[in-house]
Amino acid sequence: MDWQRVISEARARIAGNVRCTPVATVRFGTRDVRFKFEQMQVTGSFKARGAFNTLMQAEVPQAGIVAASGGNHGAAVAHAAATLGHRARIYVPQIAGPAKIALIRAQGADLQVVPGAYAEAAAHAAEWQAATGAIQVHPYDAEATIAGQGTVMAEWEDQGLDADTVLIAVGGGGLIAGALGWLQGRRKVVAVEPQTSCALHAALQAGAPVDVEVSGIAANALGARRIGETCLGLARAQGIESVRVSDTAIAQAQAMLWRELRQLVEPAGATALAALLSGAYTPAEGERVAVLICGGNVAPDPLDSLSQPG
CATH class of the missing domain: 3.40.50.1100 (Rossmann fold)
Known part of the structure; x- marks a missing residue:
């Protein structure tokens, strides 16, 4: 590479x-x-850097975008999606905390708060992707x-x-x-x-x-x-x-x-x-x-x- x-x-x-x-x-x-x-x-x-780079070269399907996040990645993806005119569904764990949850919600995303930690949010995001065909923005890998x-x-x-x-x-x-x-x-x-x-x-x-x-x-x-x-x-x-x-x-x-x-x-x-x-x-x-x-x-x-x- x-x-x-x-x-x-x-x-x-x-x-x-x-x-x-x-x-x-x-x-x-x-x-x-x-x-x-x-x-x-x-x-x-x-996180906004990776979110914009991903979405600006992706073919976003009708189902939109999905991401799992501890908070910062979700806010970045939600902001990038809104800026570029796409809908986004963001899964975050409860440990993300109220400030990050409020930040994501303020970006206009469909926010889903789930019990547990990041791994649980990632599992829910994978299920949504499989069910809908949404494109997933991975937070790091x-x-x-x-x-x-x-x-x-x-x-x-x-x-x-x-x-x-x-x-x-x-x-x-x-x-x-x-x-x-x-x-x-x-x-x-x-x-x-x-x-x-x-x-x-x-x-x-x-x-x-x-x-x-x-x-x-x-x-x-x-x-x-x-x-x-x-x-x-x-x-x-x-x-x-x-x-x-x-x-x-x-x-x-x-x-x-x-x-x-x-x-x-x-x-x-x-x-x-x-x-x-x-x-x-x-x-x-x-x-x-x-x-x-x-x-x-x-x-x-x-x-x-x-x-x-x-």
Whole structure:
């Protein structure tokens, strides 16, 4: 697969529908850290990139679009479908939480909230697809999705990324797979996962995708039970480093981003930074480090009351 070519094509394809998100270099203690703030993307996460790339080159049937999501992917697919004039049915688990559920509903999709976690939502989506012929937009293990997510790294390099190492949070692996596909080993990539939702770490140890139990404060965004095949293949080929962080470390990084940078992000969005702040990943002397902030759909919405009548 010529990932750089398909990612470049994806970037041109989706350019009018996604934002070029800002970057900054910030001093943390004695270290400069490079950030990209992808929580400022359309619908609050990088997921819009993969959703638009998929739908803009798909033949959407009369039955429309179906997707399963922990929240962010569903909002992105719903938004992309509405923008492009398609109907969408989105399945989310109850653990998605009220803020993400409200975000999806606001995009106009046919929203179905089901008991359980992401795996249960995925099963319902597969049943709907089989029954109706709707096209399914996979959240992480599909070429078009991965190519769309890879545009983050292509864009960041065009913005002058000055880093040896990039820390990226991992759920199902679409975002990090896109980054690996674009970079082709030119920079070190570190995969960061919660200790209680670590499908990539488990697969790297086992040598193949395996099912893992999922829980913790970032589970509604990083809670894939099994890593994507494409992500695992790229990760093994490039020999990436995999680290895990605690819920406490994630919450502390989330608080630090607000206190120091006034960036309000969800737990998944703070997970990559948690590795740096907690010492789960310790850079070498002189190593230039970058952190990708991937999502900002905080639950509950801290300003929701301001938009309510009365």
